[in-house]
Amino acid sequence: MxxxxxxxxxxxxxxxxxxxxxxxxxxxxxxxxxxxxxxxxxxxxxxxxxxxxxxxxxxxxxxxxxxxxxxxxxxxxxxxxxxxxxxxxxxxxxxxxxxxxxxxxxxxxxxxxxxxxxxxxxxxxxxxxxxxxxxxxxxxxxxxxxxxxxxxxxxxxxxxxxxxxxxxxxxxxxxxxxxxxxxxxxxxxxxxxxxxxxxxxxxxxxxxxxxxxxxxxxxxxxxxxxxxxxxxxxxxxxxxxxxxxxxxxxxxxxxxxxxxxxxGGNAPFVVCADADVDAAVRGAMDAKMRGGGEVCIAANRFYVHADVAAEFTEKFGAAMSAVRTGPGLEEGVTLGPMINRAAVDKIRTLVDDAVHRGAVIAAQGTVPDGPGHFHPATVLVDVPDDARILHEEVFGPVAPISTFTDEEEMLTRANATVHGLASYVYSRDVGRALRIAERLEAGMVGVNRGLLSDPAAPFGGVKQSxxxxxxxxxxxxxxxxxxxxxxxxxx
Incomplete structure (x- = not known):
């Protein structure tokens, strides 16, 4: 050839x-x-x-x-x-x-x-x-x-x-x-x-x-x-x-x-009270939407401090709603189809389960008419801890948001998974960010950064990741x- x-x-x-x-x-x-x-x-x-x-x-x-x-x-x-x-x-x-x-x-x-x-x-x-x-x-x-x-x-x-x-x-x-x-x-x-x-x-x-x-x-x-x-x-x-x-x-x-x-992964994305919210939103878009969310290190669960939850949700929701979905070669498209129909069905099942348990769809994009395995970019809020979407790898463009006020309680929730591939932390206080990063049970942590992968860095996870x-x-x-x-x- x-x-x-x-x-x-x-x-x-x-x-x-x-x-x-x-x-x-x-x-x-x-x-x-x-x-x-x-x-x-x-x-x-x-x-x-x-x-x-x-x-x-x-x-x-x-x-x-x-x-x-x-x-x-x-x-x-x-x-x-x-x-x-x-x-x-x-x-x-x-x-x-x-x-x-x-x-x-x-x-x-x-x-x-x-x-x-x-x-x-x-x-x-x-x-x-x-x-x-x-x-x-x-x-x-x-x-x-x-x-x-x-x-x-x-x-x-x-x-x-x-x-x-x-x-x-x-x-x-x-x-x-x-x-x-x-x-x-x-x-x-x-x-x-x-x-x-x-x-x-x-x-x-x-x-x-x-x-x-x-x-x-x-x-x-x-x-x-x-x-x-x-x-x-x-x-x-x-x-x-x-x-x-x-x-x-x-x-x-x-x-x-x-x-x-x-x-597999189940990456938490932590936004602290002192985070630069605009930077956190940009990082969230990188960590969640690269490759349509069909990424093992994609942000899977968002833990946002209650003091900035409203601002983060509004800005993140606006960014997700603006995502253009369609065939990958079309100009302006940033979200292509999922790999197959089974992938779309799984994502929908996880969203439906979360909504059934009390979550609310805060923002959602659109999908094109016609064939293709598309799912819209979606933001969920008020997601309860027992929702399946917080315990299973989404592998799609859906971001479930939960709030926290206590750092210890948040870390307990973030680490309550058999997976430990990637995590993300946003805070203006580097000391706080590193303290949280070191306690997250993950092989890789992005601090004020939504993109982790680098050929010059070791890639891998802990626990069952x-x-x-x-x-x-x-x-x-x-x-x-x-x-x-x-x-x-x-x-």
Missing amino acids: TLAGIDLLAKAPLGDGDVLLGGRWLPAADGRTYSLHDPATGDLIREVSSAGEQDARAAIEAAQSAAAEWRATPPRRRSEILHDTFVSMRTHQDSLARLIVLENGKALRDAVAEVGYAAEFFRWFAEEAVRIGSSFGDAPGGGFRHVVRRHPVGVTAFVTPWNFPAAMATRKIAPALAAGCPVLLKPAPETPLTALAVAALLAEAGVPAGLVNVLPTDRAPEVVSAWLGDERVRKFSFTGSTATGKRLLEQAAANVVNVTMEL GLGREGGREGIEAFLETQYIALDWTD
Whole structure:
């Protein structure tokens, strides 16, 4: 596939098929396909090859065959290939963004931002590839030396979600390649084309055949079980729901596979009495509405001090009401469709439950007539603590607001969840903000900031929001094994 072909991904096959195995674009071994639809219209985009167990095992063979050569490739060369991929992604940013809109539905501005973010993982880990360190030193008791070496963990397998089809792929692929590991990737069935485009760019940048294998499929259990059941797969990274993550952890345990899990969230957004309300509203729009709210670190519950609740609700409600909803490529649209009808139905169920329990819809945008999986931007107030929407991940453009007066009581409510991925705090008093941030049970906290993600920072959660970290220095550590050598010699 050529770079010019990226614009054709939606209409034409990649060579003979959509499964990337050993550097070749192939159909599924049994010829199976599935239908891919545009969430903005419901129209068929195209039929996509659906990989199965046979393809999964062939991918392991291809990755294992490519492993030794890539492990021996100098870090500087690995770095150059990753940096060239970064440049290529930025060069083709518009085409990639439009592809994301087509299969994911998000607004074009969000898709453009995602491509820029996704590309940065290649740049960051290109820089980290040459900094994998070893150490040599005397044993404290004398008589011999310690040599500590870092080696690539081996064949890696990834499962990525549909909400960030480019960034969730590059956040895993980039550190794996930087560390010297081959890659198996199963993208979400809703958004396979973006992952295939990224793989094509990697190939053109010089990644050897067989090093990156991509298997679109609508029968994930077959593919993932084959990977986790093979002892050659030594690293598994999953981004998705907590419920699915638990099942995959059980499978990974059989072969004691090294795992990274980025799971569900239920992020509180705290607005203190001394907050800059205008800044808090801007941050709330970032934290709630980026990607239509279909984001694991999206603000899910808003705790606003009673002294500023009226002002915050009025201004936030006005901003949410002004959101323009429609197909992501239409000019001025900032909220595209949800990924599918089931997503819309779940959001509506949570809103209806909250209203039934006494919540009030304080502000709401509009949705276009006709087909498409749209839900309006919505603000709820007077949301009681027993409402499901405060305990379940909304994954949509709905903001439930509760008030507080006592900081201790607010923290108790904010931490009353099995999740602990992200949190947000707004206060003019940095000391207060940091005090609250340190007591929030979350892997990441935004203080006076509604955007958290940065390729140079560790991304991940606590409690049932996951295991391990992606991005930052920690991101490459996840793909390295430590070997200690006790060295002795006689003079």
